[in-house]
Amino acid sequence: MFKIVKRQEMAQGTVVLNEIEAPLIAAKAKPGQFVILKANETGERIPLTMADTDPEKGTITIIFMIVGKSTALFATLKEGDAYMDVIGPLGAPTHIEKLGKVICVGGGTGVAVLHPITRALKEAGNHVFCVIGARNKDLLILEEQMKAASSDLRVCTDDGSYGHHGFVTDVLKSILTENNDIKLVVAIGPVPMMKACSNLTKEFGVKTMVSLNPIMVDGTGMCGGCRVSVGGETKFACVDGPEFDGHQVDFDELALRLRAYTADEKESHACFLN
Ligand code: FES
Structure with missing residues (x-):
């Protein structure tokens, strides 16, 4: 136990x-x-x-x-x-090395996943810009911890109740525009956020890692439940990931697979609450 x-x-x-x-x-x-x-x-x-x-x-x-x-x-x-x-x-640990300037972007509970990665990148000697976001101020998590873990923290809320009024991609774009020497972006959060960040960094030609959260069963590469398409190949997120090159991930397929059991999940949750 x-x-x-x-x-x-x-x-x-x-x-x-x-x-x-x-x-x-x-x-x-x-x-x-x-x-x-x-x-x-x-x-x-x-x-x-x-x-x-x-x-x-x-x-x-x-x-x-x-x-x-x-x-x-x-x-x-x-x-x-x-x-x-x-x-x-x-899963495979994040590859941590000294690169120079990097940006860590987190949305929702993705900020929790981003926390140890941000801290490790900073401890490795990188200048770590960090952008975290939530729908509103009350839903923002780990602000103090992310401030301590990074070199420069920016906060966003969708409704403007705290920090920048808008999406994490707005702030990501302005940091990429002001700094032409960003070596890596790590983006972790909801699938649409990771997709939007990856599309943006592709325009800037900056390598981007995302952490995927497909449905998993065994977590050891046996069942195939966590399969994702990366660069046209099938990968198992539990053993090949969970981190992958954001420019290669088929986010639309991932979103579709994540919705596969929505109706059953709703029914099961409703039964539990009753
Ligand atoms: Fe079963 Fe990854 S969870 S193969």
Whole structure:
């Protein structure tokens, strides 16, 4: 069993942080890697990229939005409760190296995934511009942590309630326009956001990495559930990713596959709530 040592609600209760005792995973995990969690015997396996790890304390941190039955079930777990299974670290770690100037762009709970990557890029000696966004001020997460992890933080909200009024792509474009020596963009968030960022950086000829979140089952390359098309080839996000070249990803196919079980997910969530 994997005990929850800290639970915190964010974004007006729509997002939950769990710090979980998992010393073996905490000792090995690297930025960009994920875990698969199961709340109980009959629970669904849910993949979540780690937002932080503390090898000394032996804990990992996950941050998830309550979007369906399983995340609603996760949200009922309190401090002192435990997940039945936490498997990991899974996936390939982010390739971290000193490049010069880089930009990290995060939207929604993608900011949580971006956090350890941003910190590692800065610790490697890069100047890290960071752009984070949310629909409104109340839904923005980890602002203080991202400020500490990056060299220059810019904040956006779709409704203008905080920071730049507009999308992360607006700010990404202005940084790319003002700096012709950006070596890498890392964009993590909803599929339309990653697609828009990748389309933009393609115009500027800047290499772009995205972290994909397809439906997963085993997380070890066995089932094919997480397949994505990258550069015309089929890749398994759980073992070949989750990070891929954003200029090569077929985002439309990914969005379609993510919607495949929407009706069943809604029904299952409704049953759980009743
Ligand atoms: Fe089964 Fe990736 S989750 S192959």
